[in-house]
Amino acid sequence: xxxxxxxxxxxxxxxxxSPIAYVFMIVFLxxxxxxxxxIGDVFTIDRTExxxxxxxxxxxxxxxxxxxxxxxxxxERKLGTFEVLMTLPMxxxxxxxxxxxxxxxxxxxxxxxxxxIPIILSTLGPLDWGPIVGGYLGSFLLGGAYLxxxxxASSISRDQIIAFxxxxxxxxxxxxxxxxxxxxxxxxxxxxxxxxxxxxxxLPHFDSIARGVIDSRDILYFLSITGFxxxxxxxxxxxxxxx
Amino acid sequence: MIDIQNVEKYYGSTRALCGIRCQVxxxxxxxxLGPNGAGKSTLMRIVTTYLASSSGTVSVxxxxxxxxxxxxxxxxxxxxxxxxxxxxxxxxxYLRFIGQARQxxxxxxxxxxxxxxxxxxxxxxxxxxxxxxxxxxxxxxxxAQALIHSPDILILDEPSxxxxxxxxxxxxxxxxxxxxxxxxxxxxxxxxxxxAVCSEAIIINRGQLVAQGPLExxxxxxxxxxxxxxxxxxxxxxxxxxxxxxxxxNQITLAESLGESARYRIQTSNxxxxxxxxxxTVRDAGLSLSELVRERDDxxxxxxxxxxxx
Numbered sequence: 001x002x003x004x005x006x007x008x009x010x011x012x013x014x015x016x017x018s019p020i021a022y023v024f025m026i027v028f029l030x031x032x033x034x035x036x037x038x039i040g041d042v043f044t045i046d047r048t049e050x051x052x053x054x055x056x057x058x059x060x061x062x063x064x065x066x067x068x069x070x071x072x073x074x075x076e077r078k079l080g081t082f083e084v085l086m087t088l089p090m091x092x093x094x095x096x097x098x099x100x101x102x103x104x105x106x107x108x109x110x111x112x113x114x115x116x117i118p119i120i121l122s123t124l125g126p127l128d129w130g131p132i133v134g135g136y137l138g139s140f141l142l143g144g145a146y147l148x149x150x151x152x153a154s155s156i157s158r159d160q161i162i163a164f165x166x167x168x169x170x171x172x173x174x175x176x177x178x179x180x181x182x183x184x185x186x187x188x189x190x191x192x193x194x195x196x197x198x199x200x201x202x203l204p205h206f207d208s209i210a211r212g213v214i215d216s217r218d219i220l221y222f223l224s225i226t227g228f229x230x231x232x233x234x235x236x237x238x239x240x241x242x243x
Numbered sequence: 244m245i246d247i248q249n250v251e252k253y254y255g256s257t258r259a260l261c262g263i264r265c266q267v268x269x270x271x272x273x274x275x276l277g278p279n280g281a282g283k284s285t286l287m288r289i290v291t292t293y294l295a296s297s298s299g300t301v302s303v304x305x306x307x308x309x310x311x312x313x314x315x316x317x318x319x320x321x322x323x324x325x326x327x328x329x330x331x332x333x334x335x336x337y338l339r340f341i342g343q344a345r346q347x348x349x350x351x352x353x354x355x356x357x358x359x360x361x362x363x364x365x366x367x368x369x370x371x372x373x374x375x376x377x378x379x380x381x382x383x384x385x386x387a388q389a390l391i392h393s394p395d396i397l398i399l400d401e402p403s404x405x406x407x408x409x410x411x412x413x414x415x416x417x418x419x420x421x422x423x424x425x426x427x428x429x430x431x432x433x434x435x436x437x438x439a440v441c442s443e444a445i446i447i448n449r450g451q452l453v454a455q456g457p458l459e460x461x462x463x464x465x466x467x468x469x470x471x472x473x474x475x476x477x478x479x480x481x482x483x484x485x486x487x488x489x490x491x492x493n494q495i496t497l498a499e500s501l502g503e504s505a506r507y508r509i510q511t512s513n514x515x516x517x518x519x520x521x522x523x524t525v526r527d528a529g530l531s532l533s534e535l536v537r538e539r540d541d542x543x544x545x546x547x548x549x550x551x552x553x
Contacts (some may be wrong), residue, residue: 006343010329017331036278084388087323088344089316171458241295243254 003090007098008105011072015106024068025110031060032114049128050118054210058175058202061146066167068106069150070160072099074236077158086237096234100151107143111136123179131212138209141222143201148173148229155236174225178203244269244396244426245290250299252285252450259285260301260450267396267443272422274441275430278550282450283430284324287400290428291321304395317345320389324400326381329376333366334384337373338391345392352391359387363417379410386417397421399429403436415440434543444542448550462542469511470538473521476504477530485528491517492524504533 016020036053076082085095118132153166176182178201186193198204205218245267260282269446277283288294290301300307306314329337338359342352345371359360360369368376368533373384382402389397402418403411407460418427419440431437437444437458444461454461475482479497482505486495494510511517518535525532 002346003344007342010332010340013336014329014331078322079330080325081289081329082327083293083323084321084327084341087293087316087319087321088341089313089346090344091313241293243294 003094003100007095008102011099011102023108024064028064028110050132057139064169065146066150066164068103069147069154070163072151073155074157074160075165092238094235103146103147111139134211134212134214138206142206145222145225148226152229152233155233174202177201246302248300250296253297263452265445265455269426271443272427272441274437274444276444277430277447281447284400286323286324287398291319291398318395320394320397322389322399326385328373333370333372335369338387340392347392355391357378359390363387378405397425397427402429438542446549453549470510472536474504474506474534475530475532479505485524489524
């Protein structure tokens with residue numbers, strides 16, 4: 001546990017020593033804020049809710065999360081610090097978790113920074129907190145799943161840009177297969193495929209949490225995806241020994 | 244301390260190490276020699292558990308690198324080739340991170356931090372970001388990183404590459420000092436470095452062990468005796484007369500005449516030190532000795548012989 005914390009601290013400081021954390025936060029806050037306020041017409045529609053805010057998150061994360069994870073492993077490999085890291089008396093799992101939780105922490109803080117939105121909304125009219133709490137929980141879990149995929153992609157590429165593109169592609173896959181249009185399309189061929197896509201895609205699970213329906217199956221889904229890619233990540237860095 | 248048995252390493256179908264077998268005992272400074280691409284780094288990476296060997300076993304302080312990698316890592320301080328460091332961190336913070344990652348308790352870490360910063364001459368750059376440091380300072384940070392937890396074994400991959408002559412001298416001094424109480428393995432292709440700091444050498448070529456042992460034995464075996472160059476003032480007739488009388492010194496030839504004095508070459512068949520004997524012989528004959536040098540370039544000829552044929 002202490003080892004995970006040591007790695008987490010260093011990674012966290014690393015994010016703030018480079019512009020990445022700041023750029024991520026500012027672009028995220030500006031992007032979601034502007035979208036929510038103007039495109040979503042929050043001032044003219046007669047409802048106080050954040051559904052639109054949460055609905056856009058899977059897309060916003062698609063562009064921003066790869067930026068947060070691209071350097072996680074590829075930079076270590078490029079600079080050779082990977083060799084120092086892997087000869088420290090720690091297990092590959094501890095190092096993997098330390099790096100992942102640091103990125104997840106940045107994402108969590110960024111989400112917390114959007115709290116003024118519901119607070120302002122609550123002053124404008126009666127606010128149903130259920131969907132909002134669910135939305136935040138869902139977003140945090142969704143972000144975790146995205147980050148685990150990004151971390152894995154970074155662990156198999158030596159170059160940050162390649163890690164970025166690979167992450168974006170993998171995330172797109174998981175987003176696209178859960179989209180309604182795609183589900184309708186594959187529905188023409190096979191019903192089983194629809195079930196599969198609904199179960200594997202991000203959106204069906206995220207939408208229900210974001211609507212305020214906290215189902216343990218959805219939570220389990222996100223945790224499983226995260227766990228699966230972290231396990232792969234641990235495996236790739238360990239397999240480096242047998243190169 | 245380190246026991247390497249029949250280690251082989253394949254990268255795909257390329258064989259980088261074939262059946263390396265050697266031991267390093269505690270408290271020695273061992274030079275790992277070989278031409279570029281001989282497999283020095285690969286061997287070090289296997290000992291430090293960074294790479295797994297394809298076959299064979301390595302044990303470090305009684306722990307097997309394959310089954311007990313964490314115990315091995317705890318006992319090793321490692322400076323990889325090219326000194327990789329987190330550039331954005333400040334020297335002190337970087338060293339503290341390594342100490343924490345090595346599970347040192349805070350009080351001990353604080354002590355050691357002061358110690359290694361002082362020993363490695365990092366006082367002036369302790370608060371500077373590593374990216375601002377010169378190559379020489381980075382090398383010292385890398386060495387400090389390897390020393391922070393006071394490991395029993397220090398593994399240094401080309402510790403003096405890219406340094407200027409003054410920095411090389413400083414680094415060697417530091418290694419020699421550390422080597423008084425630790426086991427050190429350093430790889431290099433600079434042969435003077437081995438004679439300057441190491442007591443033993445392991446020479447590998449194309450993944451194979453070609454020689455191992457104390458420096459004296461290795462070079463002795465290569466030259467079958469040693470050679471001295473003496474500059475003696477006085478008449479050369481009486482020099483020859485005095486030296487021919489001694490059985491150990493009778494292989495003396497005139498190398499160069501320098502007016503009043505002359506330079507002589509003395510060949511011995513064994514490796515024992517004959518310095519004192521030369522001095523006494525010269526004194527007893529009423530001559531004066533102005534310089535006596537034991538030729539020690541044997542390691543170079545040994546290295547060339549072992550790594551160019553085959």
